[in-house]
Amino acid sequence: MSTPASTWTVEAAAKILLEAEATRTDRHPITDDWPALDLQTAYQVQAALIADKVAHGAKIVGVKLGLTSAAKQRRMGISSPLTAWLTDDMVLEPGAPLKINDLIHPRVEPEIVFVLDKRLAGPGVTRESALAAVGSVYCGLEVIDSRYTDFKFTLPDVVADNASSAKFVVGELKCDAGELDLALEACALSVNGNVVDSATGAAVQGHPAEALALAANALAERGIALESGWIVLTGGMTDAVFIEPGNQIAAEFTHLGSVAIAGA
Ligand code: 0L1
Numbered sequence: 001m002s003t004p005a006s007t008w009t010v011e012a013a014a015k016i017l018l019e020a021e022a023t024r025t026d027r028h029p030i031t032d033d034w035p036a037l038d039l040q041t042a043y044q045v046q047a048a049l050i051a052d053k054v055a056h057g058a059k060i061v062g063v064k065l066g067l068t069s070a071a072k073q074r075r076m077g078i079s080s081p082l083t084a085w086l087t088d089d090m091v092l093e094p095g096a097p098l099k100i101n102d103l104i105h106p107r108v109e110p111e112i113v114f115v116l117d118k119r120l121a122g123p124g125v126t127r128e129s130a131l132a133a134v135g136s137v138y139c140g141l142e143v144i145d146s147r148y149t150d151f152k153f154t155l156p157d158v159v160a161d162n163a164s165s166a167k168f169v170v171g172e173l174k175c176d177a178g179e180l181d182l183a184l185e186a187c188a189l190s191v192n193g194n195v196v197d198s199a200t201g202a203a204v205q206g207h208p209a210e211a212l213a214l215a216a217n218a219l220a221e222r223g224i225a226l227e228s229g230w231i232v233l234t235g236g237m238t239d240a241v242f243i244e245p246g247n248q249i250a251a252e253f254t255h256l257g258s259v260a261i262a263g264a
């Protein structure tokens with residue numbers, strides 16, 4: 001039985017999404033029952049959900065951008081990028097297996113990852129000022145696991161769901177962002193050794209530092225700055241691929257090294 005629209009609140013929506021994650025049960029979009037859920041309220045749901053995780057011991061380690069590439073926007077049918085939170089319990093160490101049964105229907109996507117060595121606060125952040133706050137750059141893989149059936153959602157739904165966040169792994173090769181042309185940095189995504197997709201950093205808003213600037217300026221509208229030491233996932237460069245037990249998903253970059261996840 002669905003909850004009547006009149007009884008929905010930010011806290012109720014956050015609780016339902018947290019339960020879906022904890023019980024590994026997918027559900028229909030919240031906007032099916034609560035059509036009035038707008039973007040601003042969806043970010044409040046996201047904040048409530050993260051506050052609950054922090055209250056239970058999780059630590060914020062950074063932010064992620066979602067839907068920053070045309071490949072991702074086309075697949076999800078949503079043309080606006082969004083921001084969400086990374087917590088320490090999402091970190092997957094390089095080489096650690098991904099336990100598929102801990103998740104609902106995980107997919108994996110390659111990303112360019114920044115680690116900041118300066119605080120970055122909008123508004124007015126540009127690609128150049130964003131890059132000046134970056135300490136190092138890495139390759140990465142994000143595991144997304146929408147709490148919505150078949151990854152079908154509207155923009156407010158996915159924002160409320162912390163942008164389908166589940167896990168992420170950061171590659172071991174540390175690079176200097178100033179020494180690379182990240183728009184030209186190429187990535188080949190493979191499943192069990194077969195390349196299934198490829199992209200360059202230009203796929204991410206023209207340059208991954210544009211995505212970082214976008215995050216800083218968007219978060220500033222909510223009074224939030226990016227802190228020194230934070231990790232920033234700049235968004236999936238290609239469409240995401242499903243991962244199953246026994247599968248190995250790998251991303252090989254031209255200069256940023258390579259990173260892989262094995263499904264167990
Ligand atoms: O990096 C991304 O674009 C993640 C988007 C999150 C939404 C999704 O694809 O489920």
Ligand code: MG
Nearest residue numbers: 109142235236
């Ligand atoms: Mg992503």
